[in-house]
Amino acid sequence: MSKDKPVPQGQTETSAVATVLASLAPFRPKLLETLPGYTRTHFARDVGAGLTVGIVALPLAMAFAIASGLKPEAGLFTAVIAGFLISALGGSRVQIGGPAGAFIVIVYGILERHGLANLLIATVMSGLMLFLMGLFKLGTLVRFIPIAVVIGFTNGIAVLIMLSQLKDFLGLSLEHPPAGFFAQIEALRLTLHTVNPAALGIALGTLALVVVWQRGLPGLTSDGRATLKTRVLSSRVLFAASRLSVVPGTIVALILATLITWALNLPIETIGSKFGGIPATLPSLAWPAFSWDGVRFLLMPAFTLALLGAIESLLCARIADGVCAARPPEGAPTGAREGAGRSTSEDRHDPNQELMAQGVANIVTPFFGGMPATGTIARTVTNAKSGAVSPVAGMVHALTLLAVMLVAAPLASHVPLAALAGILMVVAWNMGEWREFAHLRQYRLPYRVTLLAVFTLTVVADLTVAVEVGLVAACLTFIYRISSLTRSETVPQARPGVLAWRLYGALFFGAVKLIEDIERQLGEAGTAATTTRVLVLDLKNLLYIDSSGADTLRDLQRSCARQGVHLVLCGLSHQPLDMARRAGLLAGLPEENIRPDLAAGLDRARALAGAD
Template identity: 40%
Template sequence: MKGFNFQPKLFATMRGYTKTDLTTDVMAGIIVGIVALPLAIAFGIASGVSPEKGIITAIVAGFVVSLLGGSKVQIGGPTGAFIVIIYSIIQEYGIEGLMVATMMAGVLLILLGVFKLGTIIKFIPYPIIIGFTSGIAVTIFTTQIADVFGLNFGGEKVPGDFVGKWMLYVRHFDTVNWWNVVVSVVSILIIALTPKFSKKIPGSLVAIVVVTLAVYLMKVYGGITAVDTIGDRFSIKSQLPEAAVPSLNWEAVKNLFPVAITIAVLGAIESLLSATVADGVIGDRHDSNTELVAQGVANIVSPIFGGIPATGAIARTMTNINNGGKSPVAGIVHAVVLLLILLFLMPLAQYIPMACLAGVLVVVSYNMSGWRVFKGLLRNPKADVVVLLITFFLTVIFDLTVAIEVGLVIACVLFMKRVMETTEISVITDEIDPNNESDLEVHEEHLIIPQGVEVYEINGPYFFGIATKFEEIMARLGDRPKIRIIRMRKVPFIDSTGIHNLDTLCRMSQKENIHIILSGVNPQVHSVLEKSGFYELLGKENICSNINEAIEVATKEMAELNNLEKSVNSD
């Protein structure tokens, strides 16, 4: 494996960077910062932390991702995908546990990048990704029902699971606060209608400003105090907290490791998916491994300053592109804008109604659900539909950790199944047509296979699944040839199980007095077999570069065997 080449896009884009580019990036960064504000607050609160922690995450992670990332326009920060997992971690392990898990996930992301596994993440089947995101969307929607309807649970604790939440909602649905419903519905309508009047100003920001002002006036002049605001539930601090590293112990690391894997995998999937979407729009190509390292560093630094897990945010990245962002400078400006808002304007956030934020997150969950894509995938082959539904229901009913683990196992099984389906094994006993071959040196009319010789053609990777398939084909063949030629010209690689299978085949064949000849072994497979000591068993004279040579060796061996049999019979 070649060494990892860490190349942040920021430094590459600085070559030839102009004053015009800077102006465009600054304007884009300001707009993205304003767009990110309500989302950062909403994601922070929905995750079970204070609103400023969402903004701190957007500031710290957004700055690091833009500074070190492998994409020109990627915007990092808190996203809806993490709400469910963060909430469950806090419930079970507390804030300290969340910090440890996030930092562990950061280390895992860095390792994924250093070992150049960024491209592998892209091969996770599409139905699994849609199953995750749709399931997360349903879960986010479920968490907002209490604030949308202003339900009063009378001190009863909200369960962490999907079914338990809905049972609690049904039991207490007679406590609906209709003012909350009005605030949420109006917020959703404003967000939906804003794009019809302005493409630049985000609907979520318009909704928060308009609805917050309306609720404030209702409270001051109308005496209506039924709508809870952020200030009623949280005390907001307008400052960056001091850096603090959580205390680590082996027991916490062991318990939180599965959760850290979930955060890392989800972060890798979402950030690379966002970067890939951005590439398609701007006609660029991101460096996936550098991007993963940047995401990893961001998730190590963010919790030190009180932040939560972060990743690439598709909506904010697209906002950056649509407003002319040219380079990572726009992402850095976005982080600076949010820092200034945190330091000087954050006290105003206490007046934002919780029902308004719930409306924002309802829209986020709707956009994330991708229900049209989900519906379209249901018309795909049954195997894809099963994978989609399993991942979706595991995410919704159980939790994201289980869904990620099972989803990755399904992805591996699907990959192996499809590779096995592409690898074919055929048996040739009479002749080879030179018109269909590429490795014949002498183009005769037909290449005749001597009697008593069988040729096994393997077309595709020879790994553990195919090794078993090969054994089954051998078992089905009733007759026993005197020589077996295993043609491997189309085998790109072989794994340890394949080597073991070949080794076992040779030993069994030797016991049955059957000679084995390998034909057309490529250099890579040749090297693996040689290092494993396989050739000592078979003999180098039985390793042939092409089928002509293999047939020639087989013909000589058949002649020797026939002469030996004649001499034995004559005696």
Template identity: 35%
Template structure:
């Protein structure tokens, strides 16, 4: 039960005044970092600026209150931007709300069913491929605002988008791009001046002042959205229908999976920094509740944000109190200062997201993966290009299916079936000789088949091929299974077919060194009764001794007699 307990409960037991002040300080700093990102991500996702803050406030508060990590900071992230934009374009704001709530429900179910530990089995080339693909897509989506291009409607598809950019290059605004470059320079250079206050915030303030002071012809949040609301988020229920759910369930699943991966990766990274251990299933449940409430209060999908979580740790945050303070600080900013956001240039927000895209591109990891096996490189590239050119949903699906097939192929190559003749040099598990010189005349009568590796559908054909090598004189078959950790239904079927073949040819079966899982599979299928409990041996030496006795007609019952 403790694994489904929020970390807040266990961390406040020995809470000190000193830690409280550290958490408050960290929470305020993280809120300042989250402010420009939340606004920028909301606009880039196709929704109004305040919805980004609604998400950071509502979801951020719940993730810290109920989450399974001590230091996780939740809110909108770049990973969702492309998915959200696509949903808004195709289904509107109400469709986004429904998809966000559905994703939350799915995440809760994943946590209840203890899928928190399963997420880690998603192959690294897939996560790198779609993360890098998302980064490139985010970068591409910001070109219009960064350059000030005159395009009425930017296409959704990657190639169409760049065709539109190239066709509108003669409309580049010098004033706009100058402000965008200024914002980039400030963002990149500011950490040398002060690492506590984020460069993105300074860039937005500085460029807003410059644009207003010199009355520059640069598009701002105000020129695009008008007056920005500072009202508190209101609870609204969307119009759920079965048709809407049917169309939105697929993107909702993508949001749930992507959100789960990102939040748990963030939790793992933070564990390494503070020497802690997060509760993955509780974290998924908290993320699910946060997304449901974010949807009802007009927000967009949320997850654990790695950059903000790391900033929280570096500034002294060690308990969920820091995340709660972060949410409350953003609430204060929303009510008091939100109307001022209308002066922020869109090109400056584009500069912020260009830096976000660069930081999440993982280009070093992408490059490093080219030193991996060719199959991993194939998964990486296919996931990357499908993410960029087609769809993130399809990228994850294709990447997982391809990885699964390649994994099965590798496992099939690892598993082998050896046919051993009785040889005086053969040794048992203790290194002792199994066979004595005086039984060499039984070579043709007794065969030892050794299976090495998982006995599953990828290796079943090897087993059946090896059976075809049984000679006409063989009447005893010893199956050495000490190196078989597990077997599946296909392998069980092959085993059953092997018994039929041996029954037809009156070949006795002896099994040695079988492990618990394979034995349980055979037992449930009733095959242990067919073979006979007395024909299972702990060591191959015992099995061969019995085989020798049988070959000499001593106390032997033919378990394969028809």
């Protein structure tokens, strides 16, 4: 007769490691899935989309860096390096990565409080957090962040971006704007008399041109009423408008503002006068000053960067999935539905792979003088609508920026900061969900309180505090809502001495008061003329029991034992049954007192009451 041999400790440890490794997300970039069936037609579409997005990203990359308190080349280096890595390693076919407006306030605050070296370290730390989030398959958990927190946070950041651009928008003589909301308001008030009319004119003209370009030209070339209203225009004008609408309005506004400033020699601050221009060289590797003592102060800023980067990138990827799915098949290359250009459910983004790619990009970019990077909604949508079918488009976008930076860097010295401020005003307005404020009355009080609290704290306090308070408020709201859905009701039956209750919902730490109320009524009934001899609990409609709920049931069981009351449990199944077994609740009851349904439980209760 053979006996089982003990497993060696080394083999046990190996199997445990293998189990852990099997539970991790595989590192498989979306680029690898696009290579089979990739054709020259697909490559041509990707190159066209990449060139378009590269032109769109050029002014935004510089503007985001300057608004964050960094030199313009920091934004360009980030758009090139992080943009290439996010596309090459990411989990989306059309996602474009790079510096984003949502990071402006956070980066500026870290830079003011901790310095440039610690900003780079915090960025690397956030990259490690993002990579681990993806590796341990936490990408789907980011979707559970309540929309009220996301909207309040985004709208608050949009307000802060607008506020930070007022200095350059108005051309004020303010060398080092403070980071705090009230401090900025006071600094702007004290320097309001130094408004530069030339800078204000350039900023207003840039803002107006970008808005008209975005909303006016599409109306001229769209179908429906807009076309009917413009029939008085000649066909040549309509044809020219359709061609112009392809050109990014930000580039047109930036070029015109630069030419006007240079031709008229306007007294306006430019990239050259403020930063000395942009280097026409490749970024070089540099190791930031590192101190273990300072790392502990960077944990929360790094976590804020990682959390916001995860939210932005996955939200952007979801929007990109929708845009790709809505693209009409007409005009697509032959075989696009079978190759790299399809938009079926299997081509939706991989959130875990996307987070790992974002993590790698944020780990690598700071060593080349870059800033935090994430998915960018405006550039991603532009990429998808321009016909991109694979991550190659994003890689082309990065190479386009690199080529422009190496060739046209001297021309960037003449770009007025007021024009970049006007562009950022439009970007900030577009990133905000302003209609949600008008619709607040349609929502319940907890939603309104959460959104307004996160928005207010983001603007007047601190972004990290806003995230913390928003998540806590969301958790408390969730607990309240779930506890309000958990209820109990008495089950009428004619047998004296029998008390029956039916429970609904989830029995967790926020709803244990239901069991406590039953225990209290049981004690009160014990002093009445008709003493309760049997307590029946129907748990068929109970979906979940946590450890606190199981402990409360154990307390009720002990209370029944002290008072000589028989406890009968009915309808336990799935998770509640498993929790009851692990908590020892079933072991303390006779097997006959555990019944499959309420009818059987009441029969058992009547038998016990009759026997007593």
